[in-house]
Amino acid sequence: xxxxxxxxxxxxxxxxxxxxxxxxxxxxxxxxxxxxxxxxxxxxxxxxxxxxxxxxxxxxxxxxxxxxxxxxxxxxxxxxxxxxxxxxxxxxxxxxxxxxxxxxxxxxxxxxxxxxxxxxxxxxxxxxxxxxxxxxxxxxxxxxxxxxxxxxxxxxxxxxxxxxx
Amino acid sequence: xxxxxxxxxxxxxxxxxxxxxxxxxxxxxxxxxxxxxxxxxxxxxxxxxxxxxxxxxxxxxxxxxxxxxxxxxxxxxxxxxxxxxxxxxxxxxxxxxxxxxxxxxxxxxxxxxxxxxxxxxxxxxxxxxxxxxxxxxxxxxxxxxxxxxxxxxxxxxxxxxxxxx
Amino acid sequence: xxxxxxxxxxxxxxxxxxxxxxxxxxxxxxxxxxxxxxxxxxxxxxxxxxxxxxxxxxxxxxxxxxxxxxxxxxxxxxxxxxxxxxxxxxxxxxxxxxxxxxxxxxxxxxxxxxxxxxxxxxxxxxxxxxxxxxxxxxxxxxxxxxxxxxxxxxxxxxxxxxxxx
Amino acid sequence: xxxxxxxxxxxxxxxxxxxxxxxxxxxxxxxxxxxxxxxxxxxxxxxxxxxxxxxxxxxxxxxxxxxxxxxxxxxxxxxxxxxxxxxxxxxxxxxxxxxxxxxxxxxxxxxxxxxxxxxxxxxxxxxxxxxxxxxxxxxxxxxxxxxxxxxxxxxxxxxxxxxxx
Numbered sequence: 001x002x003x004x005x006x007x008x009x010x011x012x013x014x015x016x017x018x019x020x021x022x023x024x025x026x027x028x029x030x031x032x033x034x035x036x037x038x039x040x041x042x043x044x045x046x047x048x049x050x051x052x053x054x055x056x057x058x059x060x061x062x063x064x065x066x067x068x069x070x071x072x073x074x075x076x077x078x079x080x081x082x083x084x085x086x087x088x089x090x091x092x093x094x095x096x097x098x099x100x101x102x103x104x105x106x107x108x109x110x111x112x113x114x115x116x117x118x119x120x121x122x123x124x125x126x127x128x129x130x131x132x133x134x135x136x137x138x139x140x141x142x143x144x145x146x147x148x149x150x151x152x153x154x155x156x157x158x159x160x161x162x163x164x165x
Numbered sequence: 166x167x168x169x170x171x172x173x174x175x176x177x178x179x180x181x182x183x184x185x186x187x188x189x190x191x192x193x194x195x196x197x198x199x200x201x202x203x204x205x206x207x208x209x210x211x212x213x214x215x216x217x218x219x220x221x222x223x224x225x226x227x228x229x230x231x232x233x234x235x236x237x238x239x240x241x242x243x244x245x246x247x248x249x250x251x252x253x254x255x256x257x258x259x260x261x262x263x264x265x266x267x268x269x270x271x272x273x274x275x276x277x278x279x280x281x282x283x284x285x286x287x288x289x290x291x292x293x294x295x296x297x298x299x300x301x302x303x304x305x306x307x308x309x310x311x312x313x314x315x316x317x318x319x320x321x322x323x324x325x326x327x328x329x330x
Numbered sequence: 331x332x333x334x335x336x337x338x339x340x341x342x343x344x345x346x347x348x349x350x351x352x353x354x355x356x357x358x359x360x361x362x363x364x365x366x367x368x369x370x371x372x373x374x375x376x377x378x379x380x381x382x383x384x385x386x387x388x389x390x391x392x393x394x395x396x397x398x399x400x401x402x403x404x405x406x407x408x409x410x411x412x413x414x415x416x417x418x419x420x421x422x423x424x425x426x427x428x429x430x431x432x433x434x435x436x437x438x439x440x441x442x443x444x445x446x447x448x449x450x451x452x453x454x455x456x457x458x459x460x461x462x463x464x465x466x467x468x469x470x471x472x473x474x475x476x477x478x479x480x481x482x483x484x485x486x487x488x489x490x491x492x493x494x495x
Numbered sequence: 496x497x498x499x500x501x502x503x504x505x506x507x508x509x510x511x512x513x514x515x516x517x518x519x520x521x522x523x524x525x526x527x528x529x530x531x532x533x534x535x536x537x538x539x540x541x542x543x544x545x546x547x548x549x550x551x552x553x554x555x556x557x558x559x560x561x562x563x564x565x566x567x568x569x570x571x572x573x574x575x576x577x578x579x580x581x582x583x584x585x586x587x588x589x590x591x592x593x594x595x596x597x598x599x600x601x602x603x604x605x606x607x608x609x610x611x612x613x614x615x616x617x618x619x620x621x622x623x624x625x626x627x628x629x630x631x632x633x634x635x636x637x638x639x640x641x642x643x644x645x646x647x648x649x650x651x652x653x654x655x656x657x658x659x660x
Binding site: 358366367368369370371372374375395396397400401404477478479482 | 514515518520521522523524525526527528529530531605606607608626
Binding site: 184185188190191192193194195196197198199200201275276277278296 | 523530531532533534535536537539540560561562565566568569642643644647
């Protein structure tokens with residue numbers, strides 16, 4: 001079990017915001033619009049291992065972008081909700097569809113548009129780089145910043161709770 | 166109201182420098198010239214919310230680049246002045262056109278070419294990463310650096326002053 | 331000889347992980363997939379000089395990407411193993427092919443998929459930015475982070491041991 | 496005059512290394528090779544003002560890349576030496592051609608390939624992020640890192656010495 005003792009439950013569903021959580025919040029624009037996001041290799045390995053251990057991962061973003069789908073595909077993540085204007089509702093629907101209790105779901109986000117979704121699940125996390133309100137609302141704040149291992153940190157805690165290394 | 170008590174007035178117009186203020190000052194060049202700028206997702210949400218609350222946002226840059234227009238469009242910012250060689254004059258004209266008092270206008274910039282514009286309005290701010298002269302001249306220096314939440318910090322202070330959260 | 335006294339042997343083969351070791355772990359995605367990795371100019375010079383001094387350099391990555399081959403080509407590195415799912419086995423085969431003793435081989439990596447390869451050679455290093463398990467397993471942890479001079483630091487130590495500056 | 500009292504002479508020629516000095520040392524590679532370098536807007540303004548004040552700026556790089564020429568063009572820098580394998584010789588030739596004394600020339604670089612060039616001129620500077628040997632050899636080490644205002648810092652010191660602000 002994790003040294004931190006968190007999360008207290010076994011997690012079956014990890015819900016992740018994208019910009020600022022899976023990335024460092026950077027939006028790279030060219031003259032044609034947003035061209036790139038920067039993801040983290042440590043986060044990627046954590047998510048691949050988590051899915052192999054039976055935990056489903058879902059990406060939920062307000063941004064509508066093929067970039068998110070490309071990263072999801074690379075990591076074997078099938079469920080991606082982009083262009084999402086109401087993350088709270090999206091999370092409620094996901095839990096209903098999967099007939100999962102909130103106690104096995106964990107949401108991680110970094111800005112105020114994530115607050116409602118965080119309240120819909122049993123466990124919430126925020127990267128060290130989240131805005132103050134979100135850090136205060138989260139059950140767990142990672143040592144790492146978004147796009148620099150914050151998601152990996154949560155993946156490892158979930159794995160540790162599952163008794164895997 | 167804001168804990169800092171700043172800005173002391175309700176702001177109706179936020180004037181923003183781009184490179185070093187809305188970005189971290191990085192200019193990404195390819196063999197064809199400048200290709201990208203890196204913007205920040207936290208800044209973006211702050212600016213969207215500020216406009217919804219009735220504050221107009223204007224981008225003023227010495228750089229002439231379609232990148233600035235693409236970012237503005239994404240954020241719903243209609244007024245963009247690029248290729249601007251005299252930011253002081255640009256600010257004076259904007260205030261005249263809008264028939265606004267300097268007391269409701271706030272300018273944020275990070276380099277010496279912003280100093281004159283800062284002096285034309287009632288309130289001025291600079292990111293922590295601004296050059297020393299500009300930090301000294303500014304009414305308020307943000308904790309965050311440019312391209313890493315500096316603009317969001319100012320947006321939140323303006324919102325707080327408006328009585329919004 | 332090196333001030334640190336490490337590595338204790340003369341090294342003839344330097345085996346390097348790519349993402350997080352030769353880069354800062356950033357994966358830049360566009361709507362078409364992974365488009366870029368960011369390498370470091372100090373690392374590059376260190377690797378060019380090391381090869382001139384007679385040390386062979388091999389890149390070993392789980393990622394299958396033409397980006398790795400382009401960087402290798404620029405640095406005159408001929409041996410590149412990408413899309414590698416078992417780095418331990420890859421290292422064993424490399425040592426066999428070259429008929430080299432493990433005592434002249436050094437592996438540098440930053441994540442748990444590098445652990446087995448690290449155990450196959452006489453000397454192992456990890457960047458300061460490696461995950462905790464890897465930092466604990468490594469013989470030497472650099473002061474610099476991956477993509478910010480970590481590889482250069484190891485190159486300079488190997489050169490120093492060879493009596494070159 | 497500068498508070499630091501450095502440089503002690505009026506400078507007429509500023510010679511600049513590119514990667515790690517005018518950039519943070521990052522080399523962005525795609526599957527087609529090196530695609531981008533990241534420059535700094537503060538450095539840019541410093542170099543434009545310095546040239547207006549009558550100081551010539553020359554870029555000297557071991558890398559052969561159109562990226563360097565694009566950045567130079569944007570800043571109005573006419574003299575660019577790329578693909579340079581012997582920076583010491585390049586500097587000697589530049590001084591001869593211009594019939595300038597070494598006492599009015601300043602070289603700024605960050606790696607050991609810059610050491611010979613630094614020794615050819617009267618004044619040398621290195622960014623805080625330079626390798627140790629170069630920091631020790633330089634007359635002046637900037638507070639800022641390469642690609643994050645190191646060049647601007649030197650520009651401002653030269654300007655200050657010229658009696659300009």
